[in-house]
Amino acid sequence: MSLVVVGSMAFDAIETPFGKTDKILGGAATYISLACSYFTRPVKAISVVGYDFLEGDMDMLRSHGVDLEGVQVRQDEKSFFWSGRYHTDMNSRDTLVTELNVLGDFDPKVPASYQDCEFLMLGNLAPDVQRLVIERLERRPKLIVMDTMNFWMNVALDSLHQTLKLIDVLVVNDEEARQLSGEYSLLRAAAKIQSFGPKYVVIKKGEHGALLFGEGQVFSAPGLPLEEVFDPTGAGDTFAGGFIGYLAKSGEVSFENMRRAVVYGSALASFCVEKFGPEQIIALTHEMVDARVQKFVHLANFNLMPQSVQDAIDQSA
C-alpha cells in the first residue's frame, strides 16, 4: 500500500572504537526508505538535500525503488551534516558537529502523486515540519508513525505535543520515552504518552530489544545478541523503516500484526549495526531478511508444556 517517508537525507561522519568514516550517506529518510524497500516499492520520499548531495547516492536510492519526486535539491545550500563519536559501550555518543544547512528552513513539498498516501512515516525532524506534511495531505493516511528525539522535547515541546495529537504510533527509545512522559517505568511512560495522542507506542531499548504498547496489550521483542556492534548509526531509523514497511506491505493495522512488524523492524536494525553507515542496509536480499527473522523466532520462542503432560508430571511427583 502507498507509503510516504519524510526525513533528512544527509551526510554523516562517524567515529566508533572500530574506526572512522569521512562524510558518508546518512539521514533518517535514507535509512527508513532503504529498510522499507525490502517490503514495498515505491517508497515515496519527502526530503531536502543541497548541491553537494551525490548523484550516485540518488541513483542507489532509485535502484531501491525510492521515489525522489518529493526530494527538493537546493543549489544555494549544502546538505545537512552530522558528525558524532560513539563511546566504547556503543550506548552513548557525543555529537561533534551539527550543520543544519538545507534543513534550517525546510518547507516540505507533497507532490500530487503522493496524495494517495496510506502509510506515512515521519522521521525525526522539527515537529512543526512533521505536522506540515500531515496538513498538506488532502486525506488522512490510514496510519501515521512518528519518530522524534530529546532535542525537540527541549526546544519545541509545545509543537511536539501538537503533532503527537495527530499521529497513531510514536517510536522512541527508552530515554526519550522517560523524558517525554516524566515516568521512569516504561509501562507508565507508554500510558502517559498514549494519553498525549498516539494509540500505540514503540519503545526501542537498543541491545535489549523493543516494547510495543497498545490496545491494552504489551509485546516485548528481543534484541539479537551480537558479537560486535560495529556502528549503531541509523539503527533506530532502520527499525522504524522495517516496522512501517512491513505494515504497509501487509496492509493490516492491528496489535497482532504490529507484533510482527516490530520483529521485522528489529531484524532490519540488527543488520544495520553490523557495518558502517547504511552499507549493510543497501546490500540486503529478501533471503537474508527472512533468515534473520527466523533467528528472532528461534530466539524468542518457547512453548509451555501441554496441560496433559503437566498433569502427568504432577501425578508422578
Next chain:
Amino acid sequence: MSLVVVGSMAFDAIETPFGKTDKILGGAATYISLACSYFTRPVKAISVVGYDFLEGDMDMLRSHGVDLEGVQVRQDEKSFFWSGRYHTDMNSRDTLVTELNVLGDFDPKVPASYQDCEFLMLGNLAPDVQRLVIERLERRPKLIVMDTMNFWMNVALDSLHQTLKLIDVLVVNDEEARQLSGEYSLLRAAAKIQSFGPKYVVIKKGEHGALLFGEGQVFSAPGLPLEEVFDPTGAGDTFAGGFIGYLAKSGEVSFENMRRAVVYGSALASFCVEKFGPEQIIALTHEMVDARVQKFVHLANFNLMPQSVQDAIDQSA
C-alpha cells in the same frame, strides 16, 4: 525429582525509595527454596543460621515443604546480616553493612537423606564452600546450577574457576558475566564462560529479561514491564529457584525445557520485586504463578504470517 538447595539463610535490612525495613528474613537459600516450593517438595536445604534466627521463619519454611535437616543452628554466633540501600533507578545499590557471622567458617553438612540429590542449586556463597557440597555428594547430581557474584571474582577467582569446572549451568547477571569473561558482548561472554566449564549460561538482565545460552542456541526471555519495582532484593535468587524448581519438577534437562524454566524463573522473580523482602514469594498460589506465566506467553508471543498468506500479499502488491 530430588532437589537440594545450598546458600545463606539470613537477615536483611533494606532501604528503597519506597521505604525501609528492620531486620527481615533474607538469604539466597531462603528465596531459592521458597521459589522451588511452588514446583516440587520437599526442598532439601543446606545452610547455617545463628541463635538469633527466628523459629517462626523456620516454621514458615517448613510449611512450604523446605526440609531443614541440612540447616545447622549455631548457638555461639549470630546469623549472617546484610543491609543495603537501593538508588532511585533500582538498578544499583550500596551495601551499608555485611556481617558474615555464622557464614565466616561455614562447613556445609550433607545429611544422608540428601544423598539422593538429582538437582543441586548452589546459591551465592564462597566457591570453596560450593565445591565442598559437590564433593560431599556420593553421586554426581543430574544437574548442578550455580550462582555467584563479583565479590568472589575479586577475592577468590582461582577457587571460582575450580568450581565452574564441576557445574552444568551458571546463572549470573550481565555485569557479572562481563567481569568473569572480560567480554562486553554477552554472546561472547557466554561463550567464554562455557569454555570455563558450564554447558549452559543464564544471563539475567533485570528489567530487560534473561538470556539462556547452550547447545549452540540462544533464548531470550522478556522482562515483564512493571508499574513499580518495590524492592529488587532476592529477585535473582528467586529467578534461580523458579528455574531449577521447574526443571526438577519436569525432570527433563534440555535446551527446550530450559527455555520454559527461564520463563518460570522470570515469572517468580517478577512477583518478588512487587513487595519488600520475601513477602510476596511466601504468599503465592499455583494459580497466581500460572496466570503470571500466561502474561509472559502473551508478552513474548508472535506468529509470522503463514507463507501462503505472505505469497498472496506479495502477488497482490
